[in-house]
Amino acid sequence: xxxxxxxxxxxxxxxxxxxxxxxxxxxxxxxxxxxxxxxxxxxxxxxxxxxxxxxxxxxxxxxxxxxxxxxxxxxxxxxxxxxxxxxxxxxxxxx
Amino acid sequence: xxxxxxxxxxxxxxxxxxxxxxxxxxxxxxxxxxxxxxxxxxxxxxxxxxxxxxxxxxxxxxxxxxxxxxxxxxxxxxxxxxxxxxxxxxxxxxxxxxxxxxxxxxxxxxxxxxxxxxxxxxxxxxxxxxxxxxxxxxxxxxxxxxxxxxxxxxxxxxxxxxxxxxxxxxxxxxxxxxxxxxxxxxxxxxxxxxxxxxxxxxxxxxxxxxxxxxxxxxxxxxxxxxxxxxxxxxxxxxxxxxxxxxxxxxxxxxxxxxxxxxxxxxxxxxxxxxxxxxxxxxxxxxxxxxxxxxxx
Numbered sequence: 001x002x003x004x005x006x007x008x009x010x011x012x013x014x015x016x017x018x019x020x021x022x023x024x025x026x027x028x029x030x031x032x033x034x035x036x037x038x039x040x041x042x043x044x045x046x047x048x049x050x051x052x053x054x055x056x057x058x059x060x061x062x063x064x065x066x067x068x069x070x071x072x073x074x075x076x077x078x079x080x081x082x083x084x085x086x087x088x089x090x091x092x093x094x095x
Numbered sequence: 096x097x098x099x100x101x102x103x104x105x106x107x108x109x110x111x112x113x114x115x116x117x118x119x120x121x122x123x124x125x126x127x128x129x130x131x132x133x134x135x136x137x138x139x140x141x142x143x144x145x146x147x148x149x150x151x152x153x154x155x156x157x158x159x160x161x162x163x164x165x166x167x168x169x170x171x172x173x174x175x176x177x178x179x180x181x182x183x184x185x186x187x188x189x190x191x192x193x194x195x196x197x198x199x200x201x202x203x204x205x206x207x208x209x210x211x212x213x214x215x216x217x218x219x220x221x222x223x224x225x226x227x228x229x230x231x232x233x234x235x236x237x238x239x240x241x242x243x244x245x246x247x248x249x250x251x252x253x254x255x256x257x258x259x260x261x262x263x264x265x266x267x268x269x270x271x272x273x274x275x276x277x278x279x280x281x282x283x284x285x286x287x288x289x290x291x292x293x294x295x296x297x298x299x300x301x302x303x304x305x306x307x308x309x310x311x312x313x314x315x316x317x318x319x320x321x322x323x324x325x326x327x328x329x330x331x332x333x334x335x336x337x338x339x340x341x342x343x344x345x346x347x348x349x350x351x352x353x354x355x356x357x358x359x360x361x362x363x364x365x366x367x368x369x370x371x372x373x374x375x376x377x378x379x380x381x382x383x384x385x386x387x388x389x390x391x
Contacts, residue, residue, distance in 0.1 A: 037333075
């Protein structure tokens, strides 16, 4: 179970079977496998945009710090929380 | 002999007559349909089930009692009919699944919906089989609407508008019968009789030109007292359009991604709302009334 939890060094990318779209100015993900939808806020959309190619979590955090007014520690925590949700939903892959 | 028709704003050339379609003069066709040999398998397979195989540029259909169809690049369909296959049956799958696959390959959003127009309004009516689309469409036609398509809405995005293209002037009851055919095509003679019986040309009430979509209605039958309209959240609207996308199972991953964004674009341009109606058929008059109220 513990290897499922991501840390700042984890390298992640989008899973293959995920569709995304922008509707009403918000990004929505859909898992082809489960048919479930997730809608993303601005920060989450920025994270999703970052991982069209493999990225380490710390690299993503660094980019977010440039885009949003947020403290490093909070950004790290929120990013990891969100990515852990995506991983549970099998929407990302860990290298 | 080759016949030429216009359907969904495409010129198609067909090796047999399709009386229900809109005939045009011989010209360069966008989609060429011929009889020929079709392999049993595609050389590259991205997705498959018993009756179909798909890759980026090709769809192969293997349909009992009709034959094999190879659909390529959004431009050509090769049909290898089974021995003794009825022309009506061959045509049915050509105008349904095969032409649907052509639209996927051309990356055009295709919904399982009726399209009707009156004045400034053009509506799409989507719903599962048995929801009452066809009957409602026929009631609306009696009230002065013209039909663009009975079953398949092929949509283009042009200059920031969503445009639905005309199919052919024939009404749904034929399609109902064909859906029975899908389930029960061992008993062809009976079904063929039914097809003839229920075929309903609607020449005078057909709209031959593409129209800007102004409204989308998702029709559902449920155990309630009287028909009611529901507003849907953006995500529910998106999910309705996704659900009623035509022949989703043939999508490659790339086409599924394109379809998803196209559904989102349509939600951004056109309101999608839901009408739930009681199971009884006479409730469809209420449905038509609710639609007219929404439009006025």
